[in-house]
Amino acid sequence: MHNYEFGWTGRPGQYAEPTPDGSPQKHSVLSLIILICGVAVIATLGLGLAFWILGFLFHVAGLIVRVALITAAVAFVWRRVVHGRCRHRV
Numbered sequence: 001m002h003n004y005e006f007g008w009t010g011r012p013g014q015y016a017e018p019t020p021d022g023s024p025q026k027h028s029v030l031s032l033i034i035l036i037c038g039v040a041v042i043a044t045l046g047l048g049l050a051f052w053i054l055g056f057l058f059h060v061a062g063l064i065v066r067v068a069l070i071t072a073a074v075a076f077v078w079r080r081v082v083h084g085r086c087r088h089r090v
Helices: 029-089
Strands: none
């Protein structure tokens, strides 16, 4: 069995990975700010691209539905006109 430390011992940098000389690695506030800004920029670009693609797909789907409805209306009118002419000739 392993004997792990339990709880917080109050040592600063307890969970930080040690540097090659054995001292704990400390991160600055600036590196934290840069990391947060980087994640925010990447998330903004990713979400922007995802919404752009989604909008494009809905635009194409709307175009297809519009063409289908116009085609159906023209086919209905065409069938009425052609079918009506056939009845008068008989």
